[in-house]
Amino acid sequence: MTQTVFIDGAAGTTGLEIAERLAGRSEFTLLRLDEARRKEAAARREALNEADFVILCLPDDAAREAAAMIDNDRTRVIDASTAHRVAPGWVYGLPEVSGHDAVAAAMRVSNPGCYSTGFIALVAPLVRAGLLPADWPYSCNAVSGYSGGGKALIERFEADRDIAWRGYALALGHKHVPEMQARCGLAVAPLFSPAVIPAHRGMVVEVPLPLGAMPGAATPDALRAALAEYYAGSPIVGMGEAPADGEMLLRASDGGSDRLDLFVFANGDGSQARLVARLDNLGKGASGACVQNLNIMAGLPETAGLRL
Numbered sequence: 001m002t003q004t005v006f007i008d009g010a011a012g013t014t015g016l017e018i019a020e021r022l023a024g025r026s027e028f029t030l031l032r033l034d035e036a037r038r039k040e041a042a043a044r045r046e047a048l049n050e051a052d053f054v055i056l057c058l059p060d061d062a063a064r065e066a067a068a069m070i071d072n073d074r075t076r077v078i079d080a081s082t083a084h085r086v087a088p089g090w091v092y093g094l095p096e097v098s099g100h101d102a103v104a105a106a107m108r109v110s111n112p113g114c115y116s117t118g119f120i121a122l123v124a125p126l127v128r129a130g131l132l133p134a135d136w137p138y139s140c141n142a143v144s145g146y147s148g149g150g151k152a153l154i155e156r157f158e159a160d161r162d163i164a165w166r167g168y169a170l171a172l173g174h175k176h177v178p179e180m181q182a183r184c185g186l187a188v189a190p191l192f193s194p195a196v197i198p199a200h201r202g203m204v205v206e207v208p209l210p211l212g213a214m215p216g217a218a219t220p221d222a223l224r225a226a227l228a229e230y231y232a233g234s235p236i237v238g239m240g241e242a243p244a245d246g247e248m249l250l251r252a253s254d255g256g257s258d259r260l261d262l263f264v265f266a267n268g269d270g271s272q273a274r275l276v277a278r279l280d281n282l283g284k285g286a287s288g289a290c291v292q293n294l295n296i297m298a299g300l301p302e303t304a305g306l307r308l
Protein backbone atom coordinates (compact mmCIF):
# COMPACT_ATOMS: atom_id res chain seq x y z
CA MET A 1 0.00 0.00 0.00
CA THR A 2 1.25 3.48 -0.87
CA GLN A 3 2.07 5.78 2.03
CA THR A 4 1.78 9.55 1.75
CA VAL A 5 4.74 11.88 2.28
CA PHE A 6 4.59 15.66 2.68
CA ILE A 7 7.87 17.58 2.34
CA ASP A 8 7.45 20.94 4.08
CA GLY A 9 10.03 23.15 2.38
CA ALA A 10 9.85 21.11 -0.85
CA ALA A 11 11.10 24.05 -2.96
CA GLY A 12 14.39 24.27 -1.04
CA THR A 13 17.73 22.58 -1.63
CA THR A 14 17.26 19.49 0.55
CA GLY A 15 13.54 19.21 -0.21
CA LEU A 16 14.14 19.08 -3.97
CA GLU A 17 16.81 16.40 -3.56
CA ILE A 18 14.48 14.27 -1.44
CA ALA A 19 11.73 14.57 -4.04
CA GLU A 20 14.22 13.43 -6.71
CA ARG A 21 15.08 10.33 -4.69
CA LEU A 22 11.40 9.52 -4.14
CA ALA A 23 10.40 10.07 -7.77
CA GLY A 24 9.23 6.84 -9.35
CA ARG A 25 8.95 5.03 -5.99
CA SER A 26 5.62 3.20 -5.92
CA GLU A 27 5.73 2.83 -2.11
CA PHE A 28 5.19 6.56 -1.57
CA THR A 29 2.88 9.27 -2.89
CA LEU A 30 4.03 12.88 -2.46
CA LEU A 31 1.48 15.42 -1.22
CA ARG A 32 2.30 18.75 -2.85
CA LEU A 33 1.32 22.37 -2.24
CA ASP A 34 1.45 24.69 -5.23
CA GLU A 35 3.76 27.71 -5.28
CA ALA A 36 1.05 30.10 -4.07
CA ARG A 37 0.18 28.00 -1.01
CA ARG A 38 3.48 26.41 0.03
CA LYS A 39 4.05 28.93 2.85
CA GLU A 40 0.39 29.33 3.84
CA ALA A 41 -0.07 28.13 7.42
CA ALA A 42 -3.56 26.64 6.93
CA ALA A 43 -2.53 24.68 3.83
CA ARG A 44 0.60 23.39 5.53
CA ARG A 45 -1.32 22.41 8.68
CA GLU A 46 -3.73 20.36 6.57
CA ALA A 47 -0.96 18.59 4.64
CA LEU A 48 1.10 18.04 7.81
CA ASN A 49 -1.85 16.24 9.40
CA GLU A 50 -2.92 14.33 6.31
CA ALA A 51 0.43 12.71 5.54
CA ASP A 52 1.67 9.39 6.89
CA PHE A 53 5.20 10.84 6.86
CA VAL A 54 6.30 14.46 7.03
CA ILE A 55 9.84 15.57 6.14
CA LEU A 56 10.71 19.05 7.40
CA CYS A 57 13.22 20.83 5.12
CA LEU A 58 12.86 24.22 6.74
CA PRO A 59 14.85 26.73 8.75
CA ASP A 60 14.90 25.83 12.47
CA ASP A 61 12.10 28.14 13.63
CA ALA A 62 9.77 27.07 10.84
CA ALA A 63 10.59 23.41 11.62
CA ARG A 64 9.63 23.90 15.29
CA GLU A 65 6.42 25.60 14.20
CA ALA A 66 5.59 22.81 11.72
CA ALA A 67 6.21 20.07 14.30
CA ALA A 68 3.84 21.86 16.69
CA MET A 69 1.13 22.04 14.00
CA ILE A 70 0.84 18.24 13.91
CA ASP A 71 -2.00 17.45 16.27
CA ASN A 72 -2.71 13.82 15.43
CA ASP A 73 -0.91 10.78 16.86
CA ARG A 74 -0.42 9.04 13.51
CA THR A 75 1.82 11.28 11.37
CA ARG A 76 5.52 10.43 11.69
CA VAL A 77 8.12 13.14 11.26
CA ILE A 78 11.70 13.43 9.98
CA ASP A 79 13.17 16.87 10.65
CA ALA A 80 16.19 17.84 8.51
CA SER A 81 16.84 21.01 10.52
CA THR A 82 18.89 21.53 13.68
CA ALA A 83 15.77 22.19 15.79
CA HIS A 84 15.38 18.78 17.47
CA ARG A 85 18.80 17.09 17.36
CA VAL A 86 19.30 17.00 21.10
CA ALA A 87 15.61 17.35 22.02
CA PRO A 88 13.95 14.80 24.29
CA GLY A 89 11.47 12.52 22.53
CA TRP A 90 13.31 12.65 19.19
CA VAL A 91 15.42 9.74 17.89
CA TYR A 92 18.71 10.86 16.31
CA GLY A 93 18.49 9.78 12.67
CA LEU A 94 21.93 8.25 12.27
CA PRO A 95 20.74 4.63 12.39
CA GLU A 96 24.30 3.27 12.24
CA VAL A 97 24.89 4.86 15.65
CA SER A 98 21.39 5.21 17.20
CA GLY A 99 20.31 1.73 16.07
CA HIS A 100 18.05 0.80 13.17
CA ASP A 101 15.35 -0.50 15.52
CA ALA A 102 15.13 2.84 17.32
CA VAL A 103 14.62 4.68 14.02
CA ALA A 104 12.17 2.04 12.75
CA ALA A 105 9.96 2.49 15.82
CA ALA A 106 10.20 6.28 16.10
CA MET A 107 7.40 8.79 15.61
CA ARG A 108 9.90 11.69 15.57
CA VAL A 109 13.33 11.45 13.93
CA SER A 110 15.85 14.27 13.85
CA ASN A 111 18.10 14.00 10.81
CA PRO A 112 21.75 14.75 11.71
CA GLY A 113 23.70 17.78 10.55
CA CYS A 114 25.96 17.12 7.58
CA TYR A 115 29.24 17.81 9.42
CA SER A 116 27.96 15.98 12.51
CA THR A 117 27.30 12.88 10.42
CA GLY A 118 31.00 12.63 9.52
CA PHE A 119 32.26 13.44 13.00
CA ILE A 120 29.89 11.14 14.88
CA ALA A 121 30.33 8.25 12.43
CA LEU A 122 34.09 8.41 13.07
CA VAL A 123 34.23 9.14 16.79
CA ALA A 124 31.16 7.56 18.44
CA PRO A 125 31.99 3.88 17.76
CA LEU A 126 35.62 4.36 18.85
CA VAL A 127 34.70 6.12 22.10
CA ARG A 128 32.03 3.52 22.80
CA ALA A 129 34.56 0.73 22.27
CA GLY A 130 36.99 2.40 24.68
CA LEU A 131 39.59 2.91 21.91
CA LEU A 132 39.47 6.71 22.23
CA PRO A 133 38.96 8.62 25.49
CA ALA A 134 35.59 10.31 26.13
CA ASP A 135 37.24 13.12 28.08
CA TRP A 136 39.67 14.31 25.36
CA PRO A 137 39.19 17.83 23.87
CA TYR A 138 38.71 16.76 20.23
CA SER A 139 39.14 19.09 17.25
CA CYS A 140 37.30 18.82 13.98
CA ASN A 141 38.18 20.58 10.71
CA ALA A 142 35.83 20.35 7.77
CA VAL A 143 35.01 21.70 4.33
CA SER A 144 31.61 21.72 2.67
CA GLY A 145 30.28 22.46 -0.78
CA TYR A 146 28.25 25.67 -0.81
CA SER A 147 24.89 23.90 -1.23
CA GLY A 148 25.29 23.11 2.49
CA GLY A 149 24.14 26.65 3.18
CA GLY A 150 20.90 26.27 1.20
CA LYS A 151 19.50 28.65 -1.42
CA ALA A 152 21.05 31.79 0.04
CA LEU A 153 24.65 30.47 0.03
CA ILE A 154 24.23 28.88 -3.41
CA GLU A 155 23.15 32.24 -4.77
CA ARG A 156 26.09 33.98 -3.09
CA PHE A 157 28.76 31.55 -4.34
CA GLU A 158 27.29 31.46 -7.85
CA ALA A 159 27.24 35.27 -7.97
CA ASP A 160 30.81 35.64 -6.68
CA ARG A 161 33.11 33.14 -8.41
CA ASP A 162 36.12 34.71 -6.72
CA ILE A 163 35.54 33.15 -3.29
CA ALA A 164 38.20 30.42 -2.93
CA TRP A 165 37.56 29.48 0.72
CA ARG A 166 35.14 30.77 3.33
CA GLY A 167 35.93 30.09 6.97
CA TYR A 168 33.02 30.72 9.32
CA ALA A 169 31.67 29.95 12.80
CA LEU A 170 34.79 31.85 13.88
CA ALA A 171 33.31 32.45 17.34
CA LEU A 172 33.33 28.65 17.74
CA GLY A 173 29.61 28.32 18.37
CA HIS A 174 28.57 26.28 15.34
CA LYS A 175 25.10 24.78 15.68
CA HIS A 176 26.35 21.20 15.14
CA VAL A 177 28.60 21.16 18.21
CA PRO A 178 25.88 20.14 20.74
CA GLU A 179 24.85 17.07 18.73
CA MET A 180 28.51 16.11 18.10
CA GLN A 181 29.22 16.20 21.82
CA ALA A 182 25.99 14.54 22.93
CA ARG A 183 25.93 11.72 20.38
CA CYS A 184 29.58 10.78 20.99
CA GLY A 185 29.20 11.03 24.78
CA LEU A 186 32.11 13.49 25.04
CA ALA A 187 32.93 15.27 28.28
CA VAL A 188 34.14 18.38 26.44
CA ALA A 189 32.65 20.13 23.39
CA PRO A 190 34.77 19.53 20.26
CA LEU A 191 36.54 22.54 18.77
CA PHE A 192 34.93 22.72 15.34
CA SER A 193 36.34 24.68 12.37
CA PRO A 194 34.11 24.50 9.27
CA ALA A 195 34.74 26.16 5.91
CA VAL A 196 33.01 26.37 2.55
CA ILE A 197 34.74 25.67 -0.77
CA PRO A 198 33.71 26.72 -4.30
CA ALA A 199 32.11 23.39 -5.20
CA HIS A 200 28.35 22.84 -5.26
CA ARG A 201 28.40 19.68 -3.16
CA GLY A 202 30.84 17.47 -1.29
CA MET A 203 32.29 17.40 2.19
CA VAL A 204 35.37 16.27 4.08
CA VAL A 205 35.30 16.11 7.89
CA GLU A 206 38.56 15.50 9.71
CA VAL A 207 39.45 14.71 13.33
CA PRO A 208 43.22 15.06 14.01
CA LEU A 209 44.43 12.78 16.80
CA PRO A 210 47.75 13.24 18.63
CA LEU A 211 47.50 9.58 19.71
CA GLY A 212 50.87 9.57 21.45
CA ALA A 213 49.63 12.22 23.89
CA MET A 214 46.13 10.79 24.42
CA PRO A 215 45.83 8.61 27.52
CA GLY A 216 44.25 5.26 26.72
CA ALA A 217 44.09 5.78 22.93
CA ALA A 218 44.51 2.74 20.68
CA THR A 219 46.89 2.42 17.72
CA PRO A 220 45.90 3.61 14.22
CA ASP A 221 45.63 -0.02 13.07
CA ALA A 222 43.27 -0.80 15.94
CA LEU A 223 41.14 2.28 15.15
CA ARG A 224 40.96 1.31 11.45
CA ALA A 225 40.07 -2.29 12.26
CA ALA A 226 37.40 -1.25 14.75
CA LEU A 227 35.70 1.10 12.27
CA ALA A 228 35.86 -1.52 9.52
CA GLU A 229 34.26 -4.09 11.80
CA TYR A 230 31.64 -1.66 13.14
CA TYR A 231 30.40 -0.75 9.64
CA ALA A 232 30.95 -4.17 8.05
CA GLY A 233 27.21 -4.77 7.67
CA SER A 234 26.36 -1.32 6.33
CA PRO A 235 25.55 -0.81 2.64
CA ILE A 236 26.03 2.96 3.09
CA VAL A 237 28.94 3.57 5.49
CA GLY A 238 32.32 1.87 5.20
CA MET A 239 36.05 2.26 4.89
CA GLY A 240 37.17 4.15 1.81
CA GLU A 241 40.04 2.92 -0.30
CA ALA A 242 43.26 4.56 0.88
CA PRO A 243 44.59 6.73 -1.95
CA ALA A 244 47.65 5.06 -3.48
CA ASP A 245 49.26 8.33 -4.57
CA GLY A 246 49.17 10.03 -1.17
CA GLU A 247 46.48 12.60 -1.92
CA MET A 248 42.74 12.79 -1.54
CA LEU A 249 40.72 14.93 -3.94
CA LEU A 250 37.22 16.35 -3.95
CA ARG A 251 36.26 17.44 -7.46
CA ALA A 252 33.81 20.24 -8.08
CA SER A 253 32.32 18.12 -10.88
CA ASP A 254 31.61 15.12 -8.60
CA GLY A 255 28.00 13.98 -8.89
CA GLY A 256 25.90 13.21 -5.83
CA SER A 257 26.38 10.13 -3.68
CA ASP A 258 24.61 8.85 -0.60
CA ARG A 259 27.67 6.97 0.67
CA LEU A 260 29.85 7.84 3.64
CA ASP A 261 33.49 6.74 3.34
CA LEU A 262 35.82 6.70 6.33
CA PHE A 263 39.63 6.74 6.45
CA VAL A 264 42.32 6.49 9.12
CA PHE A 265 45.66 8.01 8.07
CA ALA A 266 48.68 7.85 10.39
CA ASN A 267 52.40 8.53 10.63
CA GLY A 268 55.02 5.80 10.78
CA ASP A 269 55.23 5.37 14.55
CA GLY A 270 51.49 5.69 15.12
CA SER A 271 51.83 8.72 17.38
CA GLN A 272 49.59 10.85 15.14
CA ALA A 273 46.48 9.97 13.12
CA ARG A 274 43.84 11.71 11.06
CA LEU A 275 40.30 10.31 11.06
CA VAL A 276 38.65 11.47 7.85
CA ALA A 277 35.06 11.18 6.60
CA ARG A 278 34.13 11.93 2.99
CA LEU A 279 30.47 12.41 2.12
CA ASP A 280 28.07 14.49 0.08
CA ASN A 281 26.47 17.19 2.23
CA LEU A 282 23.26 16.70 0.25
CA GLY A 283 23.56 12.89 0.34
CA LYS A 284 24.27 11.11 3.63
CA GLY A 285 24.66 14.66 5.01
CA ALA A 286 21.00 15.56 4.40
CA SER A 287 18.58 14.29 1.75
CA GLY A 288 20.02 10.79 1.32
CA ALA A 289 19.88 10.34 5.10
CA CYS A 290 16.24 11.52 5.19
CA VAL A 291 15.31 8.93 2.56
CA GLN A 292 17.30 6.21 4.39
CA ASN A 293 15.41 7.05 7.60
CA LEU A 294 12.07 7.14 5.75
CA ASN A 295 12.80 3.69 4.28
CA ILE A 296 13.64 2.28 7.71
CA MET A 297 10.55 3.84 9.33
CA ALA A 298 8.35 2.48 6.53
CA GLY A 299 9.82 -1.04 6.92
CA LEU A 300 11.53 -0.96 3.50
CA PRO A 301 15.15 -1.78 2.52
CA GLU A 302 17.23 1.14 3.81
CA THR A 303 18.96 1.76 0.48
CA ALA A 304 15.83 2.01 -1.68
CA GLY A 305 16.09 5.07 -3.93
CA LEU A 306 19.63 5.92 -2.77
CA ARG A 307 22.65 6.56 -5.02
CA LEU A 308 25.42 4.29 -3.80
Ligand SMILES: NC(=O)C1=CN([C@@H]2O[C@H](COP(=O)(O)OP(=O)(O)OC[C@H]3O[C@@H](n4cnc5c(N)ncnc54)[C@H](OP(=O)(O)O)[C@@H]3O)[C@@H](O)[C@H]2O)C=CC1
Nearest residue numbers: 009011012013014057058062080081147148150151281286
Ligand atom coordinates in the same frame (compact mmCIF):
# COMPACT_ATOMS: atom_id res chain seq x y z
N1 LIG B 1 21.72 22.05 2.44
C1 LIG B 1 22.29 21.09 3.17
O1 LIG B 1 23.33 20.48 2.77
C2 LIG B 1 21.72 20.70 4.48
C3 LIG B 1 20.60 21.34 5.00
N2 LIG B 1 20.08 20.92 6.21
C4 LIG B 1 18.95 21.61 6.84
O2 LIG B 1 17.75 21.39 6.12
C5 LIG B 1 16.90 22.50 6.27
C6 LIG B 1 16.58 23.06 4.89
O3 LIG B 1 17.81 23.50 4.32
P1 LIG B 1 17.99 23.84 2.79
O4 LIG B 1 17.09 23.01 1.97
O5 LIG B 1 19.45 23.78 2.53
O6 LIG B 1 17.52 25.37 2.80
P2 LIG B 1 16.89 26.23 1.62
O7 LIG B 1 17.01 27.64 2.05
O8 LIG B 1 17.48 25.82 0.32
O9 LIG B 1 15.37 25.80 1.63
C7 LIG B 1 14.48 26.07 2.68
C8 LIG B 1 13.08 26.13 2.10
O10 LIG B 1 12.16 26.37 3.17
C9 LIG B 1 11.23 27.35 2.70
N3 LIG B 1 10.64 28.01 3.86
C10 LIG B 1 11.21 28.88 4.71
N4 LIG B 1 10.33 29.25 5.68
C11 LIG B 1 9.18 28.58 5.42
C12 LIG B 1 7.91 28.53 6.04
N5 LIG B 1 7.63 29.23 7.15
N6 LIG B 1 6.97 27.72 5.51
C13 LIG B 1 7.21 26.98 4.41
N7 LIG B 1 8.40 27.00 3.76
C14 LIG B 1 9.37 27.79 4.26
C15 LIG B 1 12.08 28.27 1.84
O11 LIG B 1 11.25 29.05 1.01
P3 LIG B 1 11.85 30.03 -0.13
O12 LIG B 1 12.16 29.12 -1.30
O13 LIG B 1 10.73 30.95 -0.42
O14 LIG B 1 13.06 30.67 0.44
C16 LIG B 1 12.92 27.26 1.08
O15 LIG B 1 12.26 26.77 -0.07
C17 LIG B 1 17.63 23.54 7.12
O16 LIG B 1 17.24 23.44 8.45
C18 LIG B 1 19.09 23.13 6.92
O17 LIG B 1 19.86 23.61 7.94
C19 LIG B 1 20.63 19.86 6.86
C20 LIG B 1 21.73 19.20 6.39
C21 LIG B 1 22.41 19.65 5.20
Ligand SMILES: CC(=O)N[C@@H](CCC(=O)OP(=O)(O)O)C(=O)O
Nearest residue numbers: 080081082113114115144148149
Ligand atom coordinates in the same frame (compact mmCIF):
# COMPACT_ATOMS: atom_id res chain seq x y z
C1 LIG C 1 28.00 25.21 4.39
C2 LIG C 1 26.97 25.53 5.46
O1 LIG C 1 26.62 26.67 5.68
N1 LIG C 1 26.49 24.51 6.12
C3 LIG C 1 25.50 24.66 7.16
C4 LIG C 1 25.15 23.34 7.75
C5 LIG C 1 24.35 22.47 6.89
C6 LIG C 1 23.61 21.47 7.73
O2 LIG C 1 23.99 20.41 8.11
O3 LIG C 1 22.48 21.95 8.12
P1 LIG C 1 21.67 21.99 9.46
O4 LIG C 1 22.49 21.63 10.59
O5 LIG C 1 21.19 23.39 9.54
O6 LIG C 1 20.57 21.08 9.27
C7 LIG C 1 26.05 25.51 8.30
O7 LIG C 1 27.21 25.39 8.62
O8 LIG C 1 25.23 26.18 8.93
